[in-house]
Amino acid sequence: xxxxxxxxxxxxxxxxxxxxxxSAISATNLFSSEHASKHQSANGRIPxxxxxxxxxxxxENVPFLCGICVNKCAGFxxxxxxxxxxxxxxxxxxxxxxxxxxxxNAGIQTLYDPxxxxxxxxRIGERGDGKxxxxxxxxxxxxxLNGTNKFKGIKQILDEEKDNRATIGYCNGEGxxxxxxxxxxxxxxxxxxxxDEISICLETTLGGYVNTLGTYGEADLNNADYLIIAGANRxxxxxxxxxxxxxxxxxxxxxxxxxxxxxxxxxxxxxxxxYAVNPGTDLAFVLSLTYVVLKxxxxxxxxVAEHGIGFDEYKNTILSSKYTPEWxxxxxxxxxxxxYKTAREFMQARSPIYYQGRRSVFSKNDFQLRRAxxxxxxxxxxxxxxxxxxxxxxxALPKEDINAPIYGQAQPRFDKEGIAIPSQKTGxxxxxxxxxxxxxxxxxxxxxxxxKHNPLAGVPNTKKTVQFLKMMxxxxxxxxxxxxxTMYADxxxxxxxxLERTSPVSSYGATEPAIVQRKASxxxxxxxxxxxxxxxxxxxxxxxxxxxxxxxxxxxxxxDTEGMSPKEILAYYKENGFDLTDPWExxxxxxxxxxxxxxxxxxxxxxxxxxxxxxxxxxxxxxxLNPNESEYYPxxxxxxxxxxxxxxxxxxxxxxAKKGVDAVPTWHDDYKFSVPEGQFRLVTxxxxxxxxxxxxNNAMLRDLIPTNxxxxxxxxxxxxxxxxxxxxxxxxNIGKVEILAYPTEKIAPNQIFMLHGFGGSSxxxxxxYGMGANDALxxxxxxxxxxxxxVMHETNVEIRKV
Amino acid sequence: MARxxxxxxxxxxxxxxxxxxxCKEENGVELGAEKHRIWVGGNNPEGQWPxxxxxxxxxxxxxxQHCDDAPCEEVCPTHATYYDENGVVRVNADKCILCSxxxxxxxxxxxxxxxxxxxVDKCTFCSDTRLARxxxxxxxxxxxxxxxxxxxxxxxxxxxxxxxxxTREHFSLKSHLGTNPKLFYLT
Ligand code: SF4
Ligand code: SF4
Ligand code: SF4
Numbered sequence: 011x012x013x014x015x016x017x018x019x020x021x022x023x024x025x026x027x028x029x030x031x032x033s034a035i036s037a038t039n040l041f042s043s044e045h046a047s048k049h050q051s052a053n054g055r056i057p058x059x060x061x062x063x064x065x066x067x068x069x070e071n072v073p074f075l076c077g078i079c080v081n082k083c084a085g086f087x088x089x090x091x092x093x094x095x096x097x098x099x100x101x102x103x104x105x106x107x108x109x110x111x112x113x114x115n116a117g118i119q120t121l122y123d124p125x126x127x128x129x130x131x132x133r134i135g136e137r138g139d140g141k142x143x144x145x146x147x148x149x150x151x152x153x154x155l156n157g158t159n160k161f162k163g164i165k166q167i168l169d170e171e172k173d174n175r176a177t178i179g180y181c182n183g184e185g186x187x188x189x190x191x192x193x194x195x196x197x198x199x200x201x202x203x204x205x206d207e208i209s210i211c212l213e214t215t216l217g218g219y220v221n222t223l224g225t226y227g228e229a230d231l232n233n234a235d236y237l238i239i240a241g242a243n244r245x246x247x248x249x250x251x252x253x254x255x256x257x258x259x260x261x262x263x264x265x266x267x268x269x270x271x272x273x274x275x276x277x278x279x280x281x282x283x284x285y286a287v288n289p290g291t292d293l294a295f296v297l298s299l300t301y302v303v304l305k306x307x308x309x310x311x312x313x314v315a316e317h318g319i320g321f322d323e324y325k326n327t328i329l330s331s332k333y334t335p336e337w338x339x340x341x342x343x344x345x346x347x348x349x350y351k352t353a354r355e356f357m358q359a360r361s362p363i364y365y366q367g368r369r370s371v372f373s374k375n376d377f378q379l380r381r382a383x384x385x386x387x388x389x390x391x392x393x394x395x396x397x398x399x400x401x402x403x404x405x406a407l408p409k410e411d412i413n414a415p416i417y418g419q420a421q422p423r424f425d426k427e428g429i430a431i432p433s434q435k436t437g438x439x440x441x442x443x444x445x446x447x448x449x450x451x452x453x454x455x456x457x458x459x460x461x462k463h464n465p466l467a468g469v470p471n472t473k474k475t476v477q478f479l480k481m482m483x484x485x486x487x488x489x490x491x492x493x494x495x496t497m498y499a500d501x502x503x504x505x506x507x508x509l510e511r512t513s514p515v516s517s518y519g520a521t522e523p524a525i526v527q528r529k530a531s532x533x534x535x536x537x538x539x540x541x542x543x544x545x546x547x548x549x550x551x552x553x554x555x556x557x558x559x560x561x562x563x564x565x566x567x568x569x570d571t572e573g574m575s576p577k578e579i580l581a582y583y584k585e586n587g588f589d590l591t592d593p594w595e596x597x598x599x600x601x602x603x604x605x606x607x608x609x610x611x612x613x614x615x616x617x618x619x620x621x622x623x624x625x626x627x628x629x630x631x632x633x634x635l636n637p638n639e640s641e642y643y644p645x646x647x648x649x650x651x652x653x654x655x656x657x658x659x660x661x662x663x664x665x666x667a668k669k670g671v672d673a674v675p676t677w678h679d680d681y682k683f684s685v686p687e688g689q690f691r692l693v694t695x696x697x698x699x700x701x702x703x704x705x706x707n708n709a710m711l712r713d714l715i716p717t718n719x720x721x722x723x724x725x726x727x728x729x730x731x732x733x734x735x736x737x738x739x740x741x742x743n744i745g746k747v748e749i750l751a752y753p754t755e756k757i758a759p760n761q762i763f764m765l766h767g768f769g770g771s772s773x774x775x776x777x778x779y780g781m782g783a784n785d786a787l788x789x790x791x792x793x794x795x796x797x798x799x800x801v802m803h804e805t806n807v808e809i810r811k812v
Numbered sequence: 813m814a815r816x817x818x819x820x821x822x823x824x825x826x827x828x829x830x831x832x833x834x835c836k837e838e839n840g841v842e843l844g845a846e847k848h849r850i851w852v853g854g855n856n857p858e859g860q861w862p863x864x865x866x867x868x869x870x871x872x873x874x875x876x877q878h879c880d881d882a883p884c885e886e887v888c889p890t891h892a893t894y895y896d897e898n899g900v901v902r903v904n905a906d907k908c909i910l911c912s913x914x915x916x917x918x919x920x921x922x923x924x925x926x927x928x929x930x931x932v933d934k935c936t937f938c939s940d941t942r943l944a945r946x947x948x949x950x951x952x953x954x955x956x957x958x959x960x961x962x963x964x965x966x967x968x969x970x971x972x973x974x975x976x977x978x979t980r981e982h983f984s985l986k987s988h989l990g991t992n993p994k995l996f997y998l999t
Contacts, residue, residue: 274864
């Protein structure tokens with residue numbers, strides 16, 4: 011092996027891509043050492059330097075859960091003199107087992123980001139221009155209620171809409187305090203129009219598996235021996251514990267790994283075989299694997315007989331459709347003999363896994379792809395057992411009863427057009443937005459309540475999202491950073507970051523279930539508040555005035571309260587949930603304690619407080635094996651097998667057929683990969699040092715990846731005279747961006763790739779601003795037909811050197 | 813006293829750079845593309861799409877090798893570079909005059925200039941942070957998602973690293989130079 015190890019060569023080489031262009035910030039970087047860094051700052055709570063050397067002084071170690079991506083890895087924050095100087099991994103959590111990824115390590119920079127939202131603000135300029143004035147929290151709540159001369163308040167809007175609560179839309183990205191926001195705006199204020207990340211993320215993956223196997227499951231990669239991984243890039247888009255398990259046994263060490271990816275990624279570099287599949291054609295690949303297995307009768311017949319439903323129809327359909335490897339080869343760009351080999355190897359393996367994947371919907375056929383993957387996995391019989399897809403268990407936590415009021419005037423949600431299984435709770439971002447925008451909604455949506463969500467970067471077709479937000483009479487944003495979307499808010503409420511708040515206790519279900527708690531490492535900086543405090547205070551502010559509007563328009567309420575004394579009305583208001591504040595009567599800390607003590611006792615609570623993690627017998631079970639690894643549950647106590655007889659595999663879905671969805675995964679010719687001559691298919695993805703649009707402003711991560719590049723095939727680039735670092739224009743049907751070029755052989759001649767999350771338009775995120783390009787400006791707003799989820803990889807673009 | 817070394821199960825490495833970030837946060841290392849005590853070397857795969865040679869795309873984490881016979885130490889005119897009691901090769905910033913002899917002498921290119929102090933800096937095995945606090949881990953080893961790194965006392969036959977070096981084949985970089993590195997790559 012001739013890997014270049016020297017620092018200089020490393021920087022000159024093409025791997026320097028990720029650091030090329032760094033870094034303006036090092037020039038302004040301040041001196042930092044044990045002596046010099048006295049952590050001086052305006053209020054003494056912010057370190058005076060970007061990186062802070064840890065010292066040998068007494069420090070507190072506070073258990074936290076990382077909040078940068080969805081994983082919630084557990085860690086301990088080292089707090090010295092009220093400053094967080096280091097985040098270390100927490101060895102007690104079986105899911106993240108003593109690891110923090112680069113983003114997790116750089117979490118300190120989120121907290122101390124100079125661009126953070128620091129005070130409540132009210133818009134005084136035009137939407138998008140970033141002109142705000144600093145106000146008190148009460149003035150901000152007041153503006154949400156009554157508006158200003160620049161925008162209307164919720165009271166006025168609801169009055170004009172005669173208490174139709176559906177006029178308020180709301181959205182929230184993934185995280186531990188999301189549920190509280192759903193309770194506030196959905197259950198208590200009464201809006202049905204909720205959109206979250208799922209319809210721009212992994213909705214079809216979950217749906218495909220749940221409809222087929224009853225649950226999504228977890229890949230037991232520690233014990234598997236054969237892995238097909240497609241549509242997931244675990245080396246660069248890190249998910250715990252899968253990433254941790256996968257690469258310790260790849261490369262001839264027990265886990266044979268087959269990677270399908272249009273690009274050669276860091277995951278491909280770990281593969282035994284890498285297939286450069288055409289984007290959007292994975293379904294043809296799985297169908298042809300299935301064809302081989304059915305034709306050659308390689309499947310686990312006993313398993314299928316015991317757990318399968320609708321197998322014969324499935325088998326007949328697949329076989330009569332002639333999904334041969336030869337057929338698939340032409341569509342997928344994977345040679346037929348490789349498909350035969352893979353199908354046979356998979357079925358011969360002891361514990362094979364076709365990795366379920368995550369993240370976004372790639373193509374219109376994504377639901378069927380996931381169904382086909384799940385059924386193919388089932389053919390091996392490797393389900394609900396060690397080394398297969400396992401279901402695990404969850405440790406119970408009590409749920410609060412929400413006293414949700416009923417608003418007679420609230421209209422139902424409407425974003426169901428063209429969707430087979432419309433989601434009642436989370437809807438479809440694209441359909442919702444587009445219907446409002448095009449005036450197709452049956453009533454007006456006039457306000458967006460948003461939290462921790464940046465649809466301008468996440469939802470395809472940014473221009474439309476901007477127009478949509480501009481149509482609103484009132485936009486409210488609760489967030490940590492001044493994102494692109496925040497710039498369209500009328501009222502901005504600054505939230506405490508994940509290191510400054512105790513979050514609702516949470517249960518992690520798996521083969522080694524555990525309960526975890528995030529504790530506040532330090533008090534909220536500036537004037538930020540924790541989400542739960544914000545929910546409570548906002549609820550207090552809105553409660554009575556909104557109730558007055560309900561009384562005015564809701565005939566049921568009028569009938570009910572007819573002839574009541576004011577005191578009785580007040581009792582009615584409370585009893586029927588119109589008092590919005592009750593879910594937050596007790597602070598989070600108290601609620602957590604009550605929940606845990608009621609289920610597991612005082613001792614469990616003490617352990618959770620100290621370690622951030624609890625599971626029954628933790629003290630007996632948890633063993634440190636070596637400097638890096640621990641054992642959590644003894645092997646015979648792990649929940650590998652939990653379904654037994656309950657396990658059902660729905661090979662066909664006749665009920666969905668009634669809704670126009672193929673009952674058996676089927677290939678249609680319009681799924682074929684096709685890119686007009688001279689154009690390119692746009693593929694996007696994540697990176698280990700980078701998650702979503704929020705991390706672009708992180709000083710440490712930005713230092714590693716300051717911008718995104720467009721990957722373009724080397725030979726194509728040569729022909730077009732495009733060299734590394736050249737600026738190119740990328741243009742789709744809906745928009746164009748400029749971005750720097752990275753010519754490479756790691757991508758096909760008719761495809762391009764860019765990292766998601768860059769190209770922020772908010773000038774208030776100073777480090778991220780002007781760096782790279784936003785893929786959401788290019789990606790067309792197509793939906794897949796089962797859930798209405800956004801299709802991310804079906805946009806063709808043209809490129810031109812500028 | 814210990815004799816600290818590190819074994820790297822480098823085939824696990826996914827080039828995520830958690831180690832680099834952890835090191836920078838732990839030790840207050842300067843930001844900047846060239847300012848790092850540890851890095852991961854790598855190559856682009858050879859060949860043309862789609863026929864790329866997977867094996868040619870390996871990742872190799874690297875840093876100061878803490879040579880037992882360190883050329884950097886030999887050439888340092890002010891004795892700023894020294895072996896501490898744990899066999900860790902250290903730089904005394906107060907003595908460093910930035911003559912850069914050590915930077916040229918080091919065959920592993922492990923040293924760089926810290927622009928704030930205008931002295932040479934490099935990996936210290938977290939000697940003045942974690943080890944000084946009595947911890948026996950380094951920041952990079954502790955955080956690594958795929959557990960590439962095992963840090964420990966080479967003189968202690970019971971230590972994990974000694975066990976690994978006894979039972980697994982390994983090599984060191986540029987061993988022909990006779991520097992006797994204390995970084996071991998497990999095969
Ligand atoms: S994977 Fe990384 S960013 Fe995500 S939660 Fe874990 S440490 Fe944080
Ligand atoms: S943290 Fe581990 S896997 Fe990541 S780059 Fe460093 S050594 Fe490699
Ligand atoms: S690797 Fe270089 S800096 Fe480190 S001890 Fe050896 S010669 Fe000195």
